[in-house]
Each structure stands twice: as structure tokens, then as C-alpha cells.
Amino acid sequence: MMKMNKVALFSTFVLFLNFCSVRAQSEGLTSSPYSLYGLGTINQSSIGRTNGMGYTGKGLKTSNQINNLNPANYALIPEGSFFYDIGIKGEYNQYSNKADSETKTTINFSNIALAFRVAEGLGAGISLVPYSEVGYSLIGINTNIEGTDETFESNVNGIGGLSELKFNLGYSVLPNLRLGANASILFGNIEENEAFVINQSAFSSEETTNYSGIRLGLGMHFDISENFTIGSTVQLPTSLKGNIKRSITKSLDGTEITVEDGESDTSADFNMPLEVGIGMSANILESFTVSADYKKNYWDATGQTESLGSYADQDIFGIGLEYVKDPTSYKYTETVFATEPVLIMTTDIFL
Amino acid sequence: MRLYYSIAGENEHVQYSTDFTINTSSSPLPFFNQISADEPNEYLKTLTDQEINLSSSETDNLSFIQSGIGIATRLEFPNIKTVFDIQGQGTLLDASLKIAPAISSYNDALALRDTLSVFIVDQNNELTSQLISTDGSAAQAILNRDNQEFNDVYYELPLSGYLEGLLSVDQESSDALILLPSNYNSTVDRFVLNTDINIQGTTLELTYAIYDEDE
DSSP states (O other): OOOOOOOOOOOSEEEEEEEEOSSOOOOSOTTOGGGGSTTSEEOOOOSGGGGGGTTOOTTOOOSSSOOTTOGGGGGGOOTTOEEEEEEEEEEEEEEEOSSOEEEEEEEEEEEEEEEEEEETTEEEEEEEEEEEEEEEEEEEEEEEOTTSSOEEEEEEEEEEEEEEEEEEEEEEEETTEEEEEEEEEEEEEEEEEEEEEETTEEEEEEEEEEEEEEEEEEEEEEEEETTEEEEEEEEOOEEEEEEEEEEEEEEETTEEEEEEEEEEEEEEEEEEOEEEEEEEEEEETTTEEEEEEEEEEEOGGGTOEETTEEOOOEEEEEEEEEEOSOTTOOOHHHHHTTOOOOEEEEEEEEO | OEEEEEEEOSSSEEEEEEEOOOOTTSSSOOOOOOOOOSSOOGGGGGOOSTTOOOOGGGTTSEEEEETTTTBOEEEOOTTGGGGGGSSSEEEEEEEEEEEEEOTTSOOSSSOOOSEEEEEEEOTTOOEEEEOBOTTSSBOEEEEEEEEGGGTEEEEEEEOHHHHHHHHHSSSOOOOEEEEEETTTTTOOOEEEEEOOTTTTSEEEEEEEEEEESOO
């Protein structure tokens, strides 16, 4: 049943260049304070080789792996193949300022996916990938008490995230043109806790927001030549239903008072933007594959604001380079140990 | 009280005395005094009965406390629930009432006491209980003299527990608070308080936390 033409993925050395200009945004750090915003940090990592290719792959044609970035690629699953992919992701982050430095290590499940062929030129797949991750802790936030010149200090922490269960379908219309469609169920919880003390009084709140929604997308692959493929994807805008459960307790002069106890409330829907992406890939000199993606997320059009600011359009560029000594080899040793380190550069620019 | 009497004997009168003691442990304290004021303050002439309330809007924003003749400052919070009109869902975290004595109503001879006692009264101005802080001790309005050199002195009364009680019940309370001198049954202290909200005579400071701005 299982037959996998496994080309190993070489990401022995990864160099990140992050240019954060104008606005502070960040992606892919699960213990990042930036996960305070929106649904958390959007998970960039996907399935298989994409992670080593600067998170690119919209225009990457592959018939021996699951490419979750473009549903059109599911049309290429060879006859008699059944793919599955389980991933684990580890991160080591170090934060420092003038006075302190702190390190955080997180290990997390990163994906589970399977793909199979339905008929000639028609493939399907299901994947479960974290969509966003929230994990922050902000200590000692000073906030003005409105109407006075006094301030209070609060501690806020958040944890949770959303998962994306995605159903993909890819179909070869012509030998060099493939179309795909996908439907995603987005679901998950984000928990936020806040506590502070004012004079003789203390306040603490626990809020768990449950989000769920369905999102649709389309993809296309077009082979310009045997070694050059372009692709494009679109994820349609959608809105996630939010349901909030809230517990509030306070203490007045040492007396505990429950203000709200796990009461349900609908929270504002979260609007997901239209996401449009294009990508290309080229095989050069047999052993090299270069892949580049550009994605634009139209956040402005969602018209959402938070107390922390408003959402702005995102431009994401990525480029990846892969070197395989012998692409036709089936031997694991020959592909893994015989390779030179590969330099993969990722350039994320958020405007 | 001691009653002296004598009984005629064979040769002389024999003198006796009998003491009438006051039971100071009973409640209410069985004492009696009558103090009357010949020419009361013009505003206070209307106060002829315990159940009469005189609004400070009719007394040029002044309120009076006079031990002996039973005049006390009465505090009502009929509109406290308007804090719920603030956009969003919130909860009271702290409350403090500041009342300043009227300027020039006090001097070295008519000194301000450091504290005022606070009692809860019903609609007929009968004392029902003493106001208790949430920590169990009797609540007091405490004189703050930090800025006395600028004539900025005021009594400060923590009210978070009392107002939390008013806010958490559905029906309107007919109770009120009254301010009395700390030893109101043994002194004849008098105070004139400024209740003008426009010159910061009386201020109710609420700390109100809004935890959901959308509702």
C-alpha cells in the first residue's frame, strides 16, 4: 500500500533575514509576545520540504511529497501511492534587553497529513496543521486610569491557537495545467488572562474565546516547460464565529467577589482576509531547485481594528534553494549523507 | 444620683443615703439630656422632626453636623446605578467619598475632629447599624490634612463595600448613610461641610474596570 519515492529534504543550514519595517509584525514564534495580536502568530511552517524552502511552494511541482500550499499539486500523486506525513517542530528563542535575557524552548506537533490518488489525474488529501499559535506573557504593563493621572500595573498572558483541517482536491485539466480546490475548517481556543491590583482591590479575568469557521480556496499550476512551473493560489475571505466564556473575580478590601462565572457571550466575528499568492519553481542543473513565492494578505479590507491598532495589508516574500546530489536515487544514505550543506534564504518583508 | 434622707431618732436625726445607679451596659444607653438652640441657623429652622431631610441644594451647598440637637449629614446615592450606563461591561473596584469642611467654618477653637463615624439609617432616619468596612472594622471618614497649607483638607470615606452592595441588588435602597462625630453621645461638636461638586467640595471617586467594551 505504501510506496514513497522519498527525496530527502535538506535543510542543514537555515538563515533567516527578517526586515521588519514600519509596523511590528512577526510570524512563527509560538512564545512570541507578538502572538498577542489577532488570532496569534500565523503558523508559517507547512508540510515536508516547504519548511526548508523558505516556506515557499505555491509553484513547486512535486509528485513524491505532499505539497500543502497549492491544492493543484494533489493531481500529481502517482498511481498506487499513498502519502502520509507527520511532523514535529521545535523552536529555541532567546529574548534579551539591556537588563535581562530569557530563553524559551517549545516543541510542538506541526502537522499530520495524508494524500492519495482518486483516479487518473485526480488526487485528494487531508491535512491537519496548526493555523495560529498564541503563547505570550506580558508582565507589568502600565496603563493610565482614564480620567486620572494615575496608572495601574497589570499582567496579561495568553495561550492557545487555531488548527486548520484542510480537504484538498487536485485535477489535471491538461498535461501541463492543473487546478485545485480546498476547503478548510478552522477551529480552536484562545485563552487570555489578566490580573491587576489597584489600591486595596484586585481584579482578575479569564476569557476563553472559541473560534470556528470554514474557508475555501483555489489553486492552479501551469508548467511552462519541463523544468519551470508557475502557480497561484487564492484563499477566499471568511469570518470566524467567536464565542467567549468569561470568568471575572475581584477582591474589595480583601473580600473575594465573583462578578461573572464562566458566562457565555458571543464575541465579535474575526474576519479573515483575502489571500492571493503566486509562486514559481525551476529545476536548474539537475541537482538544484529554486522556488519563490509572493503572497499578499488583504487585511485592510477586513476593516478590523483592535484596541492595540488596526490590521494592515501584508506582503510576504519567500525564496528557497534546494540541492540534491542525485534526485533519482532511492537510497536514503546517498541522498542524506552525500549532500553538501544547502543555503536556504528566507526573506520575509512585512509592510 | 444619690438621695440623702434622715430619720428622726431619739436624740438626733440619723442621716442615710441611697444611690440610684445607671445601668451603662444596657442598650440603648439610658441617658437623658436636652439641648436646645435658641437661634438656630436659618437653614436649619425647617428641621423640626427627625424624619425631615433638608437637601444641600437648598442650603447653598452646605451640610451641618451638630451633636446634641441631633443634626447630622445624610448621604444618599440614588443615582449610583448610572455607572452601568458607561459603555461596556464593567465592575466597581474602588470607591472613596471626599467631603471638605467649609472654609472658615473651623479654627483652633472649633477644631476639626480627625474622624467622623458613619452609620446606616433607614428612611425615617433611625439608626440601623454602623457602617462596617469589608475587613470587619467600623468604617470612618478620616481627615486628610496633607495639603492643609492650601486649605485643602477633606474627610475621606472608603465606600467600595457599601456601594458594591447598592450596585449588586436590583431594588432601590431607601437607606442612607449619616455622618456623626465620633463621640456623638458625649460631645457637642459641630461641623459645616461643603457639598459643592463644582469646587471639589464633595467628590465621589469610583474606580470602575471595564472588561468588555463591546456590550
